[in-house]
Structures are given as C-alpha cells and as structure tokens.
Amino acid sequence: MNQNPKIQLTNRSKVVSNKEMTFMERLYLPAILKGLYITMSHFFKKEVTIQYPEVKRPVSDIYRGLHVLKRDDEGRERCTACGLCALSCPAEAITMVAAERTDDELHLYREEKYASIYEINMLRCIFCGNCETACPKEAIFLTDRFVASETKRNAFVYGKDKLVEPKDAPIDISKRQTAEVKTFKLDKSKSHNK
Amino acid sequence: MDIHFLTYKLSLAGGILLLSLLIAMYATLLERKVAGFFQDRLGPNRAGTFGLLQPVADGLKLFMKEEFMPANADKFLYILGPSLTMLVALLSSAVIPWGGNLNIGGVDYSLQMADINIGVLYTFAVVSIGVYGVMIGGWASNNKYALMGAVRAASQMISYELAMSMAIVTIVMTTGSLSVNDIVAQQHGFNWNIWTQPIGFLVFIVCAFAECNRTPFDLPECETELIGGYHTEYSSMKLGFYLFSEYINMFIASAMISSLYFGGYNFPFMDVLGVSPNWITIIGTAVLFIKIAFFMFVFMWIRWTLPRFRYDQLMRFGWKVLLPMAMVNLILTGFFKLLFK
Numbered sequence: 001m002n003q004n005p006k007i008q009l010t011n012r013s014k015v016v017s018n019k020e021m022t023f024m025e026r027l028y029l030p031a032i033l034k035g036l037y038i039t040m041s042h043f044f045k046k047e048v049t050i051q052y053p054e055v056k057r058p059v060s061d062i063y064r065g066l067h068v069l070k071r072d073d074e075g076r077e078r079c080t081a082c083g084l085c086a087l088s089c090p091a092e093a094i095t096m097v098a099a100e101r102t103d104d105e106l107h108l109y110r111e112e113k114y115a116s117i118y119e120i121n122m123l124r125c126i127f128c129g130n131c132e133t134a135c136p137k138e139a140i141f142l143t144d145r146f147v148a149s150e151t152k153r154n155a156f157v158y159g160k161d162k163l164v165e166p167k168d169a170p171i172d173i174s175k176r177q178t179a180e181v182k183t184f185k186l187d188k189s190k191s192h193n194k
Numbered sequence: 195m196d197i198h199f200l201t202y203k204l205s206l207a208g209g210i211l212l213l214s215l216l217i218a219m220y221a222t223l224l225e226r227k228v229a230g231f232f233q234d235r236l237g238p239n240r241a242g243t244f245g246l247l248q249p250v251a252d253g254l255k256l257f258m259k260e261e262f263m264p265a266n267a268d269k270f271l272y273i274l275g276p277s278l279t280m281l282v283a284l285l286s287s288a289v290i291p292w293g294g295n296l297n298i299g300g301v302d303y304s305l306q307m308a309d310i311n312i313g314v315l316y317t318f319a320v321v322s323i324g325v326y327g328v329m330i331g332g333w334a335s336n337n338k339y340a341l342m343g344a345v346r347a348a349s350q351m352i353s354y355e356l357a358m359s360m361a362i363v364t365i366v367m368t369t370g371s372l373s374v375n376d377i378v379a380q381q382h383g384f385n386w387n388i389w390t391q392p393i394g395f396l397v398f399i400v401c402a403f404a405e406c407n408r409t410p411f412d413l414p415e416c417e418t419e420l421i422g423g424y425h426t427e428y429s430s431m432k433l434g435f436y437l438f439s440e441y442i443n444m445f446i447a448s449a450m451i452s453s454l455y456f457g458g459y460n461f462p463f464m465d466v467l468g469v470s471p472n473w474i475t476i477i478g479t480a481v482l483f484i485k486i487a488f489f490m491f492v493f494m495w496i497r498w499t500l501p502r503f504r505y506d507q508l509m510r511f512g513w514k515v516l517l518p519m520a521m522v523n524l525i526l527t528g529f530f531k532l533l534f535k
Contacts, residue, residue: 032500039232039499049236 061175064127064142067120068171069164072110077164078139079118080111085131085140093124094131111137118163122147122156132176138185141173202303210287210307218441219249225441225494232498256434264427268334275331276428276435282324283442289313290449291375293459293479297472305459305479306375313374314362317450318355321405324443325351328407328414331436332424343423346505347414350404353512354411358401360520361394364527365454378458383465386457393523395455397516399492402447404512407440409497416502448489449482456485 081098099116101109131140165171230237238245293305332344369377404411415423425436459478
C-alpha cells in the first residue's frame, strides 16, 4: 500500500465517487433510451465488412504476399538455382534441388543450371522479402496475392507448379521492381553487389 | 358441428401454425441481421440473397447433428422438456385476434382461432406452463449448470409473472372484459390502451422480456456463467426446439403487446377510408403484422443494447420495482375509473 497518498507513480489515477444516484439515474430509463439511440445510430452507419472473395481489401503497391518465380521475355524460367534465396531466408522456408539443362531444354530455362525442385513452405515464410533482395537473376518476387487457406499442413509447401508464373498469364511485379530498384540492384560499384 | 365450420377452423389453425413457424424461422435470420447492423457488420449473407436461405441451412444443420443424451438423464423428461416448450409457445396464439371478420358469401369468418371469454386468463395459464419446459429440461439433463439455469428460470418467471398479471388486470379493469377480442375491439380506431396505460405498458413490456428469456433477462441461459443454462446438455433438433420456441415466444409476445396496448388490428382513420369491411379486415391484419414486426425489432434492439442483469439485481427489480409499480398503476386506474365514471 502507498503510505503517502500524495506520492503517485502517474497522475492518471482518478478519485472514484460513490455518490448516491439521483432519481433520474435510478429510473435507468433515460440511460436505456440513450443506449438505444447509440445502437440505432450504428444501425444506419456504413458497415465495415469487406466481403473478401468478391471484394479485396486494397493493399499497398509494394505489398509482400505470395511469391512468384518469373520467366524472362522468351518464357524461360529465370531461376538458376544458385541457392542465395534459401541462404538469405531467415525462416529457412526455401529449399531447392538444382539440375543441369540439356540441349533440348534450351527453350525452358534461361541458364545452364536450373531448379528441378523449388519449394517454399508458406507456414514458415515470414514474407520479409529477403529472397527477392538476394536474387541475382531477378527470378523471385513477392506479389500482392495471398496464400490461400488449406486444411492440410503439406498443402502449404508450394512447389514449382504454384510458384512459377504461367506462360500465358504473366504476373505484374513492376510495382516492386521499379527502374530505380533495378539499377540499384545491378550496380556493380555498390558494396552489396561486389 | 358441420363440415364447413370444421374446414374453416382447421385451415385457420393450420395457417396460424405455419405462419408462426415461418415468422419464427425468419426471426432468427432477422436477429442475426439486426445484430450485424447494430455492430457495423453485415450479418449472414452467403446462403441465398440477403441470407434468405440461412434459416433453412441452420435447420438442416440442426437435424444433421448428433442426438446426444447424457448417460444419467431421465429419458422421458429429457424429451418432454423441449416438446413442452414448443407446444406451449404455439398454444397461446389461439386467442390472439389476427384480424376482424371476413365476410365470404354472406357468412362471417372471424380471424381468431377461439374467442373464449377468458382469453387473458388462458394466455396467463399457458405462459406459466412455459417455465415447466425449461425446468424439466434443466432437471432432466442431470447437469449442475442446466439445473442452475432451470432454477433461475423458475424464480425469474414467478417474480415477473405477478407484475405482468397486475399490468393486465388494469387493462381488464378499463375494458371490463377478459376476452382478448373484446379488448382489441374496444381500441377501435386510435383509442389505443397505450394512451391510458403507459405505466402498465412499461411494466408489461419489461415482463414480456423476462418471460421470453430475452436480454437483459436471459439469465437462465447466460453463456458466460452457465455455459448454456438449461439447454447445456441438449443437441440437435431438441436444442433447435428450445432456440426456436424463443422466437415463437417473441412473436406471440409481440402480438400480445400489439393487441393489448396498441390496438391489435385497429388503425387510425379506419372508418373514413370508405372501403368495404373485408378490405378493412385485410388492411387491419397487415397493420397488426407491421406492429408485431416493430415489436420484434424492439426485442432485438434491446437485446443488442443492454447487458445482462446480475441475478440479485433481477430479483430486486422484479419484486421491489416492477411489482410496486404495477400495484400503484392498479390503484390509480381504479381511482380514476371511480372518479370519471
């Protein structure tokens, strides 16, 4: 107990009054009517609900959501399975198996080496975007799409079938990869890229 | 009793039954919608347009659920509880005049199931049986929370029934009749009882809330303290019966409030409209249902505004506030009746 009532840690404490209620207060009816008025005023307010599958909440231009593995202009996968994304990943969510490109796969993969298996565990991923920063081939990007809910844990391990962008429906990442970002990233004079 | 009369009564009874069930069904949807709007949400809107199929989906879900019966429950009473609640909820609709007379082919058809001369007493009797459904259900569940809920329900209903009766006795005093039909008929046009009995109305509506176990008087089933109260151990359609009967009760209570205090099927300027009596009856029925809908909305409005009473507050309010208030109202009414007659 505080011995000296004048000493207070904060000045936020209030003196509570235990005064008798007046007749009007004891009737409760004015207070009830006031409450009814408040609820009724909310009845006509605009609902805050966003009806998700039909209406999507607007996200920022550089929102970090579900990853995409980009293709180049000729539709070849950019990823060369260097493993820098997996190395940079703080949650250790990324795993991959590299393979060598054969001569009849020239139209499929841009580099001589490619990822035959590329998996991101969406339950581990913290969507920090370090993989994107680390990628020297501009292959992985975070997009404004969401990771859908699943009923099985294994379903959250996304393979190449879900990560690589479809050939006929390229995914727009121009908001995250602006010209400034690209020049900065590819600038060999900067220490991060030496 | 000729076959003609029998068909008329049976179809009227069937109509009222179906209508009560339909209204109760959609009252559940309305409740959730209204709750949503009061909380700046939308309420259910996935099943059908505006969620119109939601009650069907809910009912279907309840039918599909596992029928659970506690091991040591009294099987007979356990089933009797919800059945009785449902039965009693539906019974009281018999004496409510749903409209005036329809004249078809020179014969008058009353839109009231039974115009018994003790209609008000009948309603009381039926409503007080309602507590047995809750008590029996709570007792038969063999569960301490259910029993607590049942005990609360019993004491709550007893304390509020008295004040409710006194509020209606004043109506009976001014009307001079125990028949609901007479009471409604005397409020012809705009001479509604609410103008002469505002205190009585206040007491009655508070008691109606208590009788229907609606917030702020939903102590028998309060989730925070008693899990589910008297229906803790119930599942599937037995639980559905309990929940459903609450909405039927609400519908009947709204109908009673409209009939006793707000003129039932009477509406202002009904004599100067200059249309045939049949049309007056039809419009009157529509007006009655508008009044009922309004009071059901008030039930929901109050529910999503006020918190639940504490148990001792509830008892104190019933015995020390409502009952004296009803008594004073009774005495005042008698006094004025002597003075101005």
